[in-house]
Amino acid sequence: MKGIVSQSVKEVLQSLVDDGLVQADKIGSSNFFWSFPSQRGAMMQHRLTAVKESQASYRSQIKELHTAIEMETAARPGSTERNASLSRLSAAQKELEGLVTELAQYGACDPVKVEEKKRAVMLAKEAAVRWTDNYVLLLGHFTRQSCVEPSEIKKYLGVDDDYEDIC
Incomplete structure (x- = not known):
């Protein structure tokens, strides 16, 4: 009626619940939302107390560290x-x-890097030899089985005429 989309109200309420500014509870099939001013003050007071406690513990740790430093410097005379x-x-x-x-x-x-590159080159060459051997074996198998010229199989597979076998 007023041009307010119900989904936007749900999103705003959910963001307020996520921020802790509004409380929500489901009673039966209804959802109830509420917020008390004193509850926000109590939450801020609790947060302030927690921060003061952590500050006190950090200050005590700093004092302990300073005394430990002094003790260690005293134990190690210059x-x-x-x-x-x-x-x-x-x-x-x-x-x-x-x-x-x-x-x-x-x-x-770097000798380590050079050695790694040598190993990588050797592995790449072995892989290339293995694949070309597989190619030659399959080409021979297809030519024997189907009585087709190798040039036709190469043309079908898209292998150029400048293909060289790696030895």
Whole structure:
């Protein structure tokens, strides 16, 4: 009557139920929807309490981590030997990063990749030989069984005259 589509009302109500702004219940064959202002306030209060509790737990974790860091730094006094070892470690890490970038630049000449490509080429060649052998065997079988010229079978299969057998 008023130009409101009932399906759009259902969609709006469903979105409000999904957002938790409206409650829904089915009683018998009827669906009832309701919303109380105090319920929204209680939900927000519950959410605020949960956030405050998680904030307190995170702050306590941060304090524990700070104390653990202080304890570990106190347990490892800064000696000249330790400082020298740390400097050697950082130098070795920088050298490793440099070598990794250099290895990445030589990626095409990487022995592992070259070996993988060799294996892939060998497998491809074996597959090509196998398929050409199968083709030759089937061609021979058809020519013997049906007494048809091989050129006619090649023409029917769409095989060009420049086909070469891989040896």
